[in-house]
């Protein structure tokens with residue numbers, strides 16, 4: 001079986017600086033691969049390359065055996081690749097349900113036209129809000145949500161497009177300690193119960209240990225290690241890269 005995603009010598013340079021360098025790895029269907037690494041290591045840049053937000057300077061990206069290196073963000077999304085962002089991408093004055101409805105319209109190839117009729121999307125929106133635990137917040141504006149609810153809404157916006165491969169960039173960022181377990185359980189369920197392939201950047205190892213099949217360590221734009229969590233944590237090169245800090 002071909003891997004879902006295959007990166008080969010992927011690189012990105014901007015303004016004379018090399019941000020991502022010679023990154024190669026493959027991800028199998030249904031796998032959960034987590035990315036760790038110090039600030040500025042290139043994790044978000046790598047996600048930008050995979051999702052098509054920035055063009056690759058070198059190397060290639062294959063999805064289901066097709067070379068998508070030159071494809072646009074929407075073309076990749078149509079193939080089932082979706083992502084969330086490290087910083088919140090919500091409209092504070094728009095309701096939870098409208099966020100998901102507009103994302104559904106966009107996923108159907110429509111535009112983000114706010115005046116389009118809501119009814120055809122009601123069932124789909126309802127299902128996604130139920131799935132993400134936001135059904136009772138459907139009429140609330142995004143600005144009134146807790147940080148954890150905002151992260152769930154970002155997942156709902158992603159899920160309504162039915163991605164098979166989800167890139168989650170620090171989905172716990174800004175979330176209170178009390179809200180982390182529910183969000184972790186939701187992400188685990190999207191992976192284990194629905195079989196979605198997940199790539200996730202996360203700084204908190206305690207969150208990742210119950211989720212990730214493999215850990216990828218980024219350092220200065222390169223892939224320093226890629227292995228099971230236990231093997232990565234025992235890797236002396238990784239330990240040195242973190243200057244003795246506990247992972």
Ligand SMILES: Nc1ncnc2c1ncn2[C@@H]1O[C@H](COP(=O)(O)OP(=O)(O)OP(=O)(O)O)[C@@H](O)[C@H]1O
Pocket residue numbers: 014015019037038039040041042043044045046086218
């Ligand atoms: N558009 C850009 N132009 C110039 N430099 C950039 C650009 N985007 C990112 N960088 C630089 O590339 C490096 C990697 O950034 P990136 O955000 O990918 O790291 P990261 O591992 O995701 O960090 P963090 O954990 O802080 O989110 C940083 O030094 C950053 O300043």
